[in-house]
Amino acid sequence: MTRTLIIGGSVAGLVAALAFADLGHDVTVLERDANEAPDTVALAHSDWQRPTVPQMHQSHAFGSLGTNLLRDRLPAVHQALVAAGAREIELGRAMPPTLADKTPHPSDAELRMIGSRRSTFELILRQEALRRPGISFRRGETVRGLTVADRGPARVTGVVTKDGRSVAADLVIDASGRRSQGTEWLREHGLAEPEQVAQSADITYYTRYYRALSPRPAGPLNRGFGAGGLWDHYTGVMFLGDNDTFTISFGVLPDDTELKALRIEDAFTAAVRATPLLAPWVSPEVAEPISPVHAMGGLDNSLRLYGQDAQPVPGFLPVADAVCTTNPAYGRGVSLALAHVLGLADLVREHPEPDAEQAALAAGLAGRTFRPWFEDAVRNDAGRARLWRATVAGQQLPPLPPDVITFGTVAEAAATDEVVWRRLARTMMSLDNPAGLYEDEEIRLRVKQAGASGPPPFPAPDRASLVDVVRRAAG
């Protein structure tokens, strides 16, 4: 029986554990966090200490690519999530109120999402993995290096833990997330290593959790899974969660000194109230806060792939955030993690031998899964950060040439044009390749026409007004 060892027991590691156990592998997960998971989703929200997964406290949108994979490939997890109170969201039935034509389209069946807190999602995954035969989950085990074959072709044969123990394996899956040391571990043995590119996503998030006191939506759900906007110096989004919870997140430039005060609860609330699309959600009769404000920065768009001439090392398979991270604003991490891990399990089913061919095929899969989204994120973030920096500095960017369309202009057009909305939704949900969106002649034409059709449907305060309300509320 193939012994598969997984480094990291968060989303990607747990999905890998389930998928490789399904292949009949003997699976061991080594997770550095020693804390046991609480029994209930309420305690998972309030008490689960996951210091190595700080994004546990941030809003998560669980996109259609991942939701569909969960339903099709891990139905027990999907059912358990719904049973635990996660919402099933059909974007085709929740089109923005500003669209004139809301006639259903057959392709809408793919536009499904899960509305859940990240803690609920991970708890249910962990519970499923713990009850599955063939999976051993070991908490408090930190991997600090690899073992390699001492003769014959280069190959990873297991890991070394923090206390110096070696754990042998036929396959090692690195699901240790965006701070993975995998490249350094390969380098220690003089083995081929992936090339890494990383660029700041130029955004810091401030997030607060709430419990809704009424089942009716407090305001328009222009994003289906919630409500939100991307304006000229900040973004603000409300995400529907499980069990009547929701979160509100703001994203601002990391060096936006004046809005750092968003981490103060009163300042955060003042910013929500100043943003018309979000304001109704925090009325005292509508919702109560159930967390402090959680801030998170230091976010990169990063990609670690082998170069064309490199020979990937057999027996070592990095997955998900250990390969690629993209700005969380796009809500893709979990979808891409599921697509990558389940694609890898299919690949290993076809090529069970952990040899050079398997390693080369796995490197190809990683490139196909992540590169288009990484490039899209880098391009969009550069344009968005340029606009935000200009606004913060009190400047105005020159208008775009008429033939240039950007994520921002497509998103604006999607509020009033159902064809653009569907194409954007499919791209945002990681169902369609992002490059196609900007190259499609029909979309280009529709975006240009929509651009001339009037002011944005959901305005936001200008820079001076927002800074003023935040400053005054922060005292």
Ligand SMILES: Cc1cc2nc3c(=O)[nH]c(=O)nc-3n(C[C@H](O)[C@H](O)[C@H](O)COP(=O)(O)OP(=O)(O)OC[C@H]3O[C@@H](n4cnc5c(N)ncnc54)[C@H](O)[C@@H]3O)c2cc1C
């Ligand atoms: C602010 C923020 C918001 C996000 N929002 C969204 C969103 O809206 N939608 C979405 O789809 N995605 C979102 N993501 C991305 C998403 O959280 C990740 O893509 C997803 O969690 C998959 O991560 P992972 O399992 O690869 O890594 P992680 O979740 O980071 O887990 C890594 C695991 O490895 C363990 N580990 C690390 N090193 C070792 C070691 N040496 N030995 C043993 N164990 C180790 C850690 O303890 C941890 O449990 C967001 C991310 C951030 C940062």
